[in-house]
Amino acid sequence: MFYREAGDFSTTYAEDQQTFPIKFDRYRYYVVLFIAIVVVPFIINDYWANSLLLPFLIYAIAAIGLNILVGYCGQVSLGTGGFMAVGAYACYKLMTSFPDISMFIHILLAGLITAAVGVLFGLPSLRIKGFYLAVATLAAQFFLVWLFNRVPWFYNYSASGQISAPERSVFGINITGPNTEAWATYLFCLVFVILSALVARNLTRGSVGRKWMAIRDMDIAAEIIGVNPLRAKLTAFAVSSFFVGVSGALFFSVYLGAVEVGEAFGITKSFLVLFMIIIGGLGSIFGSFAGAAFLVLLPVVLKVVGVDWFGWPTDIVAHLQLVVVGALIIIFLIAEPHGLAQLWRVAKEKLRLWPFPH
Amino acid sequence: MKYKLGTMAVAAVMAAAPAMADLVFPSLSYRTGPYAAGGIPFADGYADYFTLLNERDGGIGGVPTRVVECETAYNTEKGVECYESTKGEGALIYQPLSTGITYQLIPKATVDDIPIHSMGYGRTSAANGDVFSHVFNYPGNYWHAASGVINYLLESNGGDLNGKKIALVYHNSAYGKEPIRTLEELGKKHGFELTLLPVDHPGQEQKSQWLQIRREKPDNVVMWGWGVMNQVAIQEAANIRYPMDQFIGVWWSGAQHDVLPAGAAADGYKAVTFHAVGKDYPIFDDIKTHVVDKGMAAGAGDQIGTVLYNRGIYAAMLAAEAAKDAQAANDTTDITGGMMRDAMENLNITEERMASLGMPNFGPEFQVSCENHGGPGLVAVAQWDATAEEWNLISEFVQADMDVIQPLIDEDSAAYASENNIESSCK
Numbered sequence: 001m002f003y004r005e006a007g008d009f010s011t012t013y014a015e016d017q018q019t020f021p022i023k024f025d026r027y028r029y030y031v032v033l034f035i036a037i038v039v040v041p042f043i044i045n046d047y048w049a050n051s052l053l054l055p056f057l058i059y060a061i062a063a064i065g066l067n068i069l070v071g072y073c074g075q076v077s078l079g080t081g082g083f084m085a086v087g088a089y090a091c092y093k094l095m096t097s098f099p100d101i102s103m104f105i106h107i108l109l110a111g112l113i114t115a116a117v118g119v120l121f122g123l124p125s126l127r128i129k130g131f132y133l134a135v136a137t138l139a140a141q142f143f144l145v146w147l148f149n150r151v152p153w154f155y156n157y158s159a160s161g162q163i164s165a166p167e168r169s170v171f172g173i174n175i176t177g178p179n180t181e182a183w184a185t186y187l188f189c190l191v192f193v194i195l196s197a198l199v200a201r202n203l204t205r206g207s208v209g210r211k212w213m214a215i216r217d218m219d220i221a222a223e224i225i226g227v228n229p230l231r232a233k234l235t236a237f238a239v240s241s242f243f244v245g246v247s248g249a250l251f252f253s254v255y256l257g258a259v260e261v262g263e264a265f266g267i268t269k270s271f272l273v274l275f276m277i278i279i280g281g282l283g284s285i286f287g288s289f290a291g292a293a294f295l296v297l298l299p300v301v302l303k304v305v306g307v308d309w310f311g312w313p314t315d316i317v318a319h320l321q322l323v324v325v326g327a328l329i330i331i332f333l334i335a336e337p338h339g340l341a342q343l344w345r346v347a348k349e350k351l352r353l354w355p356f357p358h
Numbered sequence: 359m360k361y362k363l364g365t366m367a368v369a370a371v372m373a374a375a376p377a378m379a380d381l382v383f384p385s386l387s388y389r390t391g392p393y394a395a396g397g398i399p400f401a402d403g404y405a406d407y408f409t410l411l412n413e414r415d416g417g418i419g420g421v422p423t424r425v426v427e428c429e430t431a432y433n434t435e436k437g438v439e440c441y442e443s444t445k446g447e448g449a450l451i452y453q454p455l456s457t458g459i460t461y462q463l464i465p466k467a468t469v470d471d472i473p474i475h476s477m478g479y480g481r482t483s484a485a486n487g488d489v490f491s492h493v494f495n496y497p498g499n500y501w502h503a504a505s506g507v508i509n510y511l512l513e514s515n516g517g518d519l520n521g522k523k524i525a526l527v528y529h530n531s532a533y534g535k536e537p538i539r540t541l542e543e544l545g546k547k548h549g550f551e552l553t554l555l556p557v558d559h560p561g562q563e564q565k566s567q568w569l570q571i572r573r574e575k576p577d578n579v580v581m582w583g584w585g586v587m588n589q590v591a592i593q594e595a596a597n598i599r600y601p602m603d604q605f606i607g608v609w610w611s612g613a614q615h616d617v618l619p620a621g622a623a624a625d626g627y628k629a630v631t632f633h634a635v636g637k638d639y640p641i642f643d644d645i646k647t648h649v650v651d652k653g654m655a656a657g658a659g660d661q662i663g664t665v666l667y668n669r670g671i672y673a674a675m676l677a678a679e680a681a682k683d684a685q686a687a688n689d690t691t692d693i694t695g696g697m698m699r700d701a702m703e704n705l706n707i708t709e710e711r712m713a714s715l716g717m718p719n720f721g722p723e724f725q726v727s728c729e730n731h732g733g734p735g736l737v738a739v740a741q742w743d744a745t746a747e748e749w750n751l752i753s754e755f756v757q758a759d760m761d762v763i764q765p766l767i768d769e770d771s772a773a774y775a776s777e778n779n780i781e782s783s784c785k
Contacts, residue, residue: 047446051439096777149530149556159539159770160481160532162461166777177778178465256434258461260532262559263434300439307428313657314429315389315398 003351019201036190041183049182054255056296057189058247063276063288064200065243070274071282072204073236074216075125079137081269082144083241085261086114087248089154092163095176095253096156103168103175103253107192110249111242117144118241125233129219141270148261164258176253185254192250196243201285203239212236213283244273279332281341290340298325379692380424381417381681383408383674384444386454389657391431392560393456393585395615396666398657400455401427403670405656406649410641411678413648418678419685421692432585434458441466450698451475451677457533460493465778468492472695473702477673478503478609478632482536483770485732487703490771491783494702496676496733497724498632498758500582501766503608504537505758506630506737507580508544510606513753520549525571527564527591528582530556537582537608543762561587568594581607588616596623603628606739612749613665617742625744628752630737633672633721635749637663641671641716665740665749672721679715680705703728722755728784732767735760 003024010016020026044053062080069075091110098106121140125133148154155163167177174180175188203209211232214222223229252259259265272295280291299321306317336342387401388394408423417423426447428440437459441452452467452474454460460480467474474493476484482500484493498506512519526541528534538554545552553576555567561583568591571579579600583591588611595605603626607616612629642663649655650662661667684693684701693701705726712720722736736755743750774780 047442050442055435158773159536160457160461161535162458162532164461164465167779178469256438256462257465258434260434260458260461262530263458266559303429313389314387314427315394318390318429318431 003348003354005352019205033194037187041187044182044186046182049186050255051300052297053186054189056292057186057193058250058255059273059276059292059296060193060289061196061247061250062244062273063280063292064196064285065240065247066273067277067280067282067284067288068200068204068212068243069236069240071277071284071287072209072216073212073233073240075122075233075236076130076134077137077240078134078267078270078274079121079140079144080244080273081265081267082141083114083118083244084248084251084269085144085148085265086117086241087111087245088252088259088265089148089163089261090114090245091249091253092156092165093154095166095168099166099168103170103188106168107246107249107253111246114245114248115238115242118237118244119234122234122237122241125237126230138267138270141267145261145265148265162258162260163252165253168253176257178257180254189250189254192246196246197285197289200239200243204285208232208235216283275329277339279329279339281339284339284341286344287339287341290344294340295325298328379421380448381421381693382424382426382444382448382450383677384426384428384440384447384449384452386430386437386440386444386452386456386459387427388430388432388455390429391433391585392562393432395589396585396610396613397432397455399613399615399661399664399666400670400673402655402657402659402661403667403672404453404674405670406645406662406667407671407674407678409649409654409656410645413652413654414644418681419691423678430454430456430459432456432458434462438462445470445472448694450681450693450695451702453477453673453677455479457481457536458531461532464490464493470695471699473699475673475677475702477669477676479533482732483767483774485730485767486771487726487728487731488771488782488784489775489780490731492699494726494731496705496726496731497707497722498609498735498737499732500536500608501540501763502632502732502735502737502758503630504540504580505544505735505763506739506756507606507608508541508548508550509737509756509759510628510630510739510753511578512548513756518548522550522578523553523574523576524550525553525555525574525576525579526582527555527557527567527571527579529561529584529587530558533584533610534582539766540763541580543766544759547759547762557583557587557591560585562590564590564594568598568600571595571600572598577604579605581605581611583607583611588613589619592617592620592624592627595627596620602626603741606630609669612740612742614747614749615664617744618747622744624742627742628739629742629749631665631740631751632737632755633669634719635665635668635740635751637668639717639720644716668720672717675715675717675720676705676707679707679711702726703731735763 005022008023020029066080069077087110090113091106094106094109124136155161165176173184211227214227215232276291276295279294281287302321306312385401385404388397405425408425412422426444428444430437430440449472457479460476463474476495478498480495484490484495485499541552557564581591605627607629609631617624617627680701684697685691688697708723722734724734735758738751738755739753740749741752
């Protein structure tokens, strides 16, 4: 009834090709943006920012990045944690070497450095596929973590091997370090999330994204119709690593502030982001957000319900979290293998017809 | 359903509302994950001591205490979440029992004016209170421990370590890397050769490290381990028949659960400590009457008297004493984190005070000052007796080598101060 194309005419090509061609969709998108940019910063506090929104936004960028590689280009990667570490350490080295430059530039440069590293580790994808590529990227994960643990130059020879973010600002407002306001860090991350989603969305529906999808669906056929697999695969690795690097840089500098590579960027991080996109939906930008929200918010919600409301012992709740999250993952994969994004798509189809079933 | 949720929310608010007057001691514990073996007894001891205060004395200065427990699983992200969710409840002090989480919280807590007591862990250079105004690590820190180990080895080798080979098996994290600098400096001073053997998180895989030890036959092995890593290392040492009395751990590698899995083979293993071991203290009678017999013991209640349970009690006792001082100094029962910090900086623990609390000779006497947040650095050595299944102190509490440690503390804290533009806080 509300959600339908009928009566929504496009008179130019631009209107016809916009991201959200249905009016209701478009307005919903503007409302979400409005709330996120204008309303939330006024009501946000430290708890909401540091426990829920920052991790959600940052993981959403990582999930978008990995989704480009795995969901759109079909190259399985288990190196996300390692690439996030590259972003974090690149950001740290830049922050400490050039303290006067804006954090925006540092984060973007950290993303570019990660993109270069990603291309390097993407080279084997030209010869190996599927599970074998997963193993090759796993090697990247372990190598990068080992490297950042091993070479003191990366952590500026600090005694503990930790990197900690010094105070840096954007337009005179502190973004990193202890003296930050919740709204500032939130908005800073939000800007990166919105830009990432926009870029990713437009890349994936343009010619680059179509090439990626052609490679994903059948690489030999794609090659025959003129897609260069070298360029397609390496651009996918580069773009994906760029986003993952940006998220790693934000994760370290804005969210945690101090990081230890083995603990923060271990193999579990790679799996976490992979689970996000599998649950959210492979090959969908919305799915990246949904998956990140699911895996970041659910444990916190379970904790609040279990410990704060019911007063259960913390260890029982912690174990219960594993059980519930694990069970939900299995249920989702059985009931809807295409993830939350597919559920959303089905819901939209149903809404178009509602209230008439046929 | 909506109605039900609504009532639940109201009930939660009402349950929380009268609790505002409590003295809140958050416990960022970990009862799950690979480090739970160490996290459980500490959290139990910490909680039981405050339960004892509530039951026996009606709290501190008549105000009941409340321990808010939050599970971190030794994970820094969860640690941050726990910090943010508990600090709003009027938290007086944080004791995260994790070096990684401590590093995260140092700048945050300083801004929020809540003290951190990282007792025997955390950032060692926080001993310099001039730079780290809100962080305390009395009565001992990692560098004291490192020096304590070497002092003990010096003593057992007739004062000469020249040409000896010492291997450090350490957790490859901020925690495990802390002592390296100090041991290297001490190596230069005493002429021993240090071999570094990192073990990656969580520490179940140590075959190659112990193969290297078997090949190189170091005179002593020093361990900086935590969680599951400890038991694996002691088992591996037993497997290669490394003499246990030459194997010495830091105070986080010397509890019952670390040595019990290796059985009789662990006999003679040593670890340093900064407080007494065993349950031969009057306070345990009180805990039995007021906590255990009333069925209020934290956790499963099976940890009482273990090394880390004692450490939990000790940590809680130091926090409670500081809270008492803060109440006295400000003439109010309703104290804040800032008052707590000031009281910690002036904390004076004497033998009479510990004895009056039922803990005579439990830890060293010490006096905290603005410049020195690190305490005296007195380190003793305990040895495991596998037949009696108990730890016994085999040395006196010995002063650590401050000639080596103090310059390192000054250097590291100065670096932190310049990185973060911190001005001197002591006048």
